[in-house]
Amino acid sequence: MGVTERRAREKEELRSRIIEAATELFVHEGYTSVSMRRIAEKIEYSPSTIYLYFKDKADLVTHICAETFRKLTAALDAIVSSGESASNKLRSCLRAYIDFGLQNPNHYYVTFCVPEYQWKDVSPETEGGIYQLGIQAFQSLRDGLTACQRSPEFRIEDVETTAQMVWTMIHGVTSLLITLPTQFPWVERERLIETSLDHILRSLRA
Amino acid sequence: MGVTERRAREKEELRSRIIEAATELFVHEGYTSVSMRRIAEKIEYSPSTIYLYFKDKADLVTHICAETFRKLTAALDAIVSSGESASNKLRSCLRAYIDFGLQNPNHYYVTFCVPEYQWKDVSPETEGGIYQLGIQAFQSLRDGLTACQRSPEFRIEDVETTAQMVWTMIHGVTSLLITLPTQFPWVERERLIETSLDHILRSLRA
DNA sequence: TGACGGCCTGAACACTGTTCCGTATGATAA
DNA sequence: TTATCATACGGAACAGTGTTCAGGCCGTCA
Secondary structure, eight states: OOHHHHHHHHHHHHHHHHHHHHHHHHHHHOTTTOOHHHHHHHHTSOHHHHTTTOSSHHHHHHHHHHHHHHHHHHHHHHHHTSSSOHHHHHHHHHHHHHHHHHHSHHHHHHHHSSOGGGGTTSOGGGTSOTHHHHHHHHHHHHHHHHHHHHSTTBOOSOHHHHHHHHHHHHHHHHHHHHHSTTTSOOOOHHHHHHHHHHHHHHHHBO | OOHHHHHHHHHHHHHHHHHHHHHHHHHHHOTTTOOHHHHHHHHTSOHHHHTTTOSSHHHHHHHHHHHHHHHHHHHHHHHHTSSSOHHHHHHHHHHHHHHHHHHSHHHHHHHHSSOGGGGTTSOGGGTSOTHHHHHHHHHHHHHHHHHHHHSTTBOOSOHHHHHHHHHHHHHHHHHHHHHSTTTSOOOOHHHHHHHHHHHHHHHHBO
16 A cells, blocks of 8 residues: 555645745745745645645634743743742743743734634634643643742732732733834843843742 | 815714714624624625725724724723822723723734724825824823832933834733733733733832 | 815725636557 | 445635725805
8 A cells, every 4th residue: 555645745745835934924924925825836736736735824823822932831840940049940841931022023913912703613623722732831831830839939819810810920021022022122132021020029028 | 165074974874973982893793703794794784985085994993993093092091190109000091001902902912903004095085094092092101100200219211212113012911911811821910900000110120 | 145064985906715627648458 | 337425626616805096976166
């Protein structure tokens, strides 16, 4: 036999080429600038072919983001299970999260800055939609905070509330720097981020 | 004469009707769901007529947001010049900002959550684009913080950095609650907001 | 009455995501 | 070798979008 295997391999290969082409457009020009026709042109197939591999544009982009977000979650988990102090762990996690957003602005934007109703009927096979990706990253972040709760250095009563609060705070810097990178007269970026981390950790200390 | 006056009045009236119709669609369905054709249908004019009154869709929406944001700035200014303590002023300002965002999600979203490059060539007559609206609100917020700097209760070295940091923090809650109102398992909204304000103020105290 | 000028429209352009139907290819079965 | 059949794919079309532009209507003024 081997023929069905080869077919499957070829199919998988085209699928990868679609993702690859779409990713390149997506990373450099953002979600709205990516069109099915441009992707098709890039891979030298017709637009309708893409629909044999992905349900729709949202589905395609979700798969693109999934891969990238897995890296973030992995990085956060690595930090959490490192030998650092609870305080250092948390700070590293927050910093890694922000850096991830700033280095992958389009991935971050599409996941956290596009209203959920716009993803309304993204294929449910992607398990609950694109947020799931972000929510997993949030879980890792909460793990970092749980470590802090056990440390006497901190005073954290409600981990869940605190974790959500910290998340919204770092999302604030990240998303605003992505959305308004130049039009707003920001102070030096590094200073803004580090000051934010200082204050967040400070507000959590006993 | 009076005829040119009447004409001008009628022109202004149609302009208002356009804004009114667009606002209704915008508030209930958001930016992308508003189409020039639907607005035109609502006011019983042709789509091209709208372009005699507004340069393009972005220009129209900017004018819609301008009106609403003026209210926010006014509210913040009122708080800043009230007789409250510096601490209360700041807290009230932050709370007002968040509430404004949650009560006008589409206005807020379009101003702060749409990447600046998407507004690239919005009519420059709207003085630097739609951010200007938000930046003015930020100014008021910074005024609230300056009041705190003079109070011995607080320890604020760099007002500009601190103001920007506080802004990103409250933008974080506001925008995430707008973007993911239901898909994420939030703790009780009021609890999240108040806890955030507690921590922000706490991190600023001497 | 005729000309001017402002207001408005219909049609078109260039896009978008998406669907559907016909076709061609190539592997399998007779 | 021939016939069958599923699968992969492409072209054209549909229903939208923002935007532009030539032309027509109509009131005002000379």
